[in-house]
Amino acid sequence: MDVSALQDLLTTAAGARVVAIGDLMVDRFVYGDVSRVSAEAPIAVLSRTRETVMLGAAGNVARNLAALGGVATLIGAVGDDAAAHEALALIGAESAIEGFLLTDPARPTTVKTRFVCGGQQLLRVDLEDVAPISGEIEQRVIHTVREAARGAGAILLSDYGKGVATPRVVEACLAAARAERAILVIDSKARGFDRYGSADIVKPNAGELAYATDMPTGTDEEIEAALEVALGLCGSGAILVTRAAQGMSLAARGQAVRHFRRAPRDVADSSGAGDTALAALGLALAGGANLVQAIELALLASSVAVEKPGTATVSPGELIDAEVRSRRDPSRAKIATAHRMVEEVARWRRWGLKIGFTNGCFDILHPGHIAYLTQAKGWCDRLIVGLNTDRSVRAAKGRGRPVNDLDARALVLAGLACVDLVVPFDEDTPQALIDAARPDILVKGGDYRIEDVVGHGAVTGYGGELRLATFVEGHSTSATLRRFAQGE
Template sequence: MDLAALQALLAHVPGKRVACVGDLMVDRFVYGSVSRVSPEAPIPVLARQRELKMLGGAGNVARNVAALGGSVALVGLVGGDAEGQDAARLVGEARPAIDGYLVTDAGRPTTLKTRFISGGQQLLRVDLEESRPVTGEVEQRLIGTIRDAARGASVILISDYGKGVVTDAVIAAARETAAATGAKVIVDSKARAFARYGEIDLVKPNAAELSYATDLPTGTDAELEAAIARALELWATRGVLVTRAGKGVSLGLRGEAVRHFRTTAREVFDASGAGDTALAALGLALAAEADLESAIAFAQLASGVAVGKAGTATVGASELVEAVLSAHSAHAEGKVATAQRMVEEVARWRAQGLRVGFTNGCFDILHKGHVAYLAQARTWCDRLIVGVNSDASVRALKGEGRPVNDLESRALVLAGLRSVDLVAPFDEATPVKLIEAARPDVLVKGADYSEDQVVGGDLVKSWGGEVKLAEIVDGYSTTAAIARMTRAQADKEQA
């Protein structure tokens, strides 16, 4: 997701409301230091220093919705115990972003996960839970609560950790409420019995869960596509969104081919809670009226940030913007290539049946005319290479005092443009050597040249390529920009 699309989506998030129904937990983190082994057994001794409690499970989904700028109605179950009081307190502290609809069952404990941590590593996790399905009067209270909580929500998220809250009757209540209000229903489930969710909009298993549920392998794209097709035969859901860790996600909708959405590999510090973050971001984006592809990109971005953080951490809007800016910078650097890597990239593109274009210039001070020119050049090909003169080459062509910006700056700015796929610097007066190495299908130059004046044009035509002349935006040039700056500086000095 690029920065403009992200900012446009985030601008629509405030005021959007989702409902989240599922297994509410309390996550307890006990931090300390380990400096010795117990004399009683070969185990480390943790010297406790501090502890932290936060909402987990469906509560973590709600926390992430709130952190991203939305509002959420959280429907969950707590016990009549101290942990239940902790959950109620944590929900209350998050108001008004999180509106708590908590049902108490005095006959069961609040789900509590306690993690003991030293030096950034988990030593042990202790779970307190009861997974029997809710029944009777408690189940009826949950059903009634769903109807109240879903008022004003355009998306209902079901977070099913298999702890007993998401019964068939609770699922039916969520579906009926959605049908009455027009809300979408999205399920993230660890229960693996996906058919029970019925006619919902989207179910979100991971690749291992999909394999288990369909009894089919999911390692390759082809295997995954077959498993999704089988899932859509077995389940009534309208769509299946499969998370595949470093391979991205894959989406299967009824009557449509499976689409694969790759993701940028990120260093994983702690994967716990990343699925909750993805569910929250996906639901909130759809509530903000984003299309499904944009919502998936938003969820991928958010979960990618989450895995770089410790514990069941939330992800905020500013962190997403920062992640896009960082990725864009790294991506731009990766688009600046030597002639040898250019040849390798061209070979890879050609293997995919892509049409390669080439253009060149000094691009000393990038302006509106350059951007329009490169955008038009990109319409004539699938991948566009820009050859850019080195500093010495610019100086030889333009004289002393040029370039204004050095090669690194010019190359990175060009690489940051969406229309540019690769930037290849060259030292010579002309880019003929690069053109011979790249063997482009189309060579682009400005319309201020005639076709017979385009350097390398005859070469490109000799192997069946073509020469295109792009329109020039009047009034914009580097020379003119320098002249304006020079006049402005002179006027300032005279004043």
């Protein structure tokens, strides 16, 4: 999808009404650092630094609908507990979400608590009751679906197997979709898809499709075979399977399977990416987009969501920016101004990532540089390289330097997997960049003395670390140039 078509689609879909119904969760993320092992058992000790709480599952679908410019109605069941009050407060903070949370005193609110260090989940603890809702609660959900669906362009049912998507609730969604001529899309984790009747689209992921069909789903051919079987066992109009880095695959009745690809991006956290895809798909269809356009939007939205920590939402601006960036040379996208560096660092910190910083001229890249940068990246989650401009290289190294100009040096550095951002600086030292980035770890080569490292006082002063990388003997730009001069 080109940028102009994307902008048109987002504009058309803005304000579309969509119902998000199903299993609702409270997602809690506890972030911290690990620096030791418990004396009580061979387990890591997480030193808690912060905690975030957000709506998950159907709640995350509603959040993403609102973030993308839609108007969401959220229907779900919660317990009579503190987590339910958290969920209500979170919905109250979203002006574009109308929430109908029905209290069932017989069950707890589903809560997933994830413990995270350095962008890696260490443990997840679930509190839940997966028994189907029944009696008065089920009837109230059915009644709410009928009322809330009036004027909606799509109904999105999240069936996480936590009890809300009973056969009667599914039938109520089917009836409401027929009555309103709305699209019904079901995100399914069920053993079989026949329970969804004539739903327009069923959306499992590859693992869930394998679970429902007892078939492998690793390759395109395996996906196609499993989709053929799945369509034959249910009455849905189409099945759209999400496949992480392999994109999405669509099987519609009477048509060949179509595969949709998008170049994979950096994955910070895949939690909730399926919810984001469901929201984007449903909102696009509610806004009048065709199925191919809706899938392309869903694929784009989920690729942006996985770059963020936690159960994330995405905005129209982020989608447009991602589409623009996808058309650039990926290496050049890593070359940034100091201003953009500050924005990127703020984003990484919100994700709980550890920031590293180093600097240099990097005139003629050699094995010593590669070893040094690789070691530096091993100490952090994101590595920023401050790069001397041509003027500052000449000031430090003298006439004849640099051999390679700033653009060439920056592009080569940005092409390294261990480097996340390259930031040129024209000053004689990187002190201003270090002050702006406030890295957790400042890295220099092992041939430096601590007292000679620019920025070490500032970094250690606010609690950061200075680390000296192992010096690799026999490799230096100056030595290489001397050999060239001597004709070696």
